[in-house]
Amino acid sequence: MHALTIKMRAFLFIWSILMLALSAGASWVGLLSLREYLAFPQVVVFSTGAICLIFSCMVILPLTLAGFYTAVKGQRLPEKKSYRLFRWFIGGLIIAVVSGFTFKFYYQYQLKERGYAACKGIPTGWMPGLSTKYALNDALCRQKK
Numbered sequence: 001m002h003a004l005t006i007k008m009r010a011f012l013f014i015w016s017i018l019m020l021a022l023s024a025g026a027s028w029v030g031l032l033s034l035r036e037y038l039a040f041p042q043v044v045v046f047s048t049g050a051i052c053l054i055f056s057c058m059v060i061l062p063l064t065l066a067g068f069y070t071a072v073k074g075q076r077l078p079e080k081k082s083y084r085l086f087r088w089f090i091g092g093l094i095i096a097v098v099s100g101f102t103f104k105f106y107y108q109y110q111l112k113e114r115g116y117a118a119c120k121g122i123p124t125g126w127m128p129g130l131s132t133k134y135a136l137n138d139a140l141c142r143q144k145k
Contacts, residue, residue: 003074003075004070004074004075009070009071009072009074010071012067012070012071013067013068013071013072015067016064016067016068016071019060019063019064019067020060020061020064022060023056023057023059023060023061023064024057026053026056026057026060027053027054027055027056027057029050029053030050030051030052030053030054030055030056031054033047033050033051033053034050034051034054037050037107040110040111040114042135042136042140043133043134043135043136043140043141043143044111044116044133044134044135045123045126045131045132045133045134046104046107046108046111046131046132046133046134047126047130047131047132048100048101048103048104049100049130051099051100051103051104052096052097052099052100054096054099055092055095055096055099056096057092058088058091058092058095058096059089059092059093059096061088061092062085062086062088062089062092063085063089065085066082066085069081111134115136116134116135116136117134117135117136117137117138117141118132118133118134119132119133119134119135119141120141121133124144
C-alpha cells in the first residue's frame with residue numbers, strides 16, 4: 001500500500017470539512033422543517049425527506065470520519081474501524097428512513113384529526129411525488145404561497 005501525497009491528503013481533509021458542514025446544514029434544515037410542521041400552519045407542504053434530513057449527520061458523519069483519518073494518518077482506514085463506521089452508516093440510514101416514514105404516518109393522522117385536507121396537484125417548487133400540500137380549506141389550497 002502506498003502513502004498518500006500531501007496534495008491528496010489536503011484534498012481529503014477539505015472534502016471532509018465540507019461534508020461535515022453539509023451534514024450539519026442538512027440537519028438544521030430538517031429541524032426547521034420539523035418545527036414548521038409541528039406549528040400546524042393553515043397551509044403546510046409536507047415532505048418525508050425533510051424529516052430524513054434530521055438524521056443526515058448519522059449517515060454522513062462516518063464517511064467524514066474515515067476521510068479525516070485518512071487525511072491525518074496518510075493511510076487507509078484499518079479494516080476493523082472501517083467495518084464499525086460502515087455499520088454506523090447503515091444504522092443511520094435505517095434510522096433516517098424508518099423515522100421518516102413513522103413520522104409521515106403520525107403527521108398525516110394528526111393533520112386529518114385537525115381538519116386538514118390534501119390539496120390536488122403538485123405543490124409549487126416541488127417535484128412530483130416528493131411532497132403533499134395540506135390546507136384547512138379548499139380556498140387555501142388554491143392560493144399560491
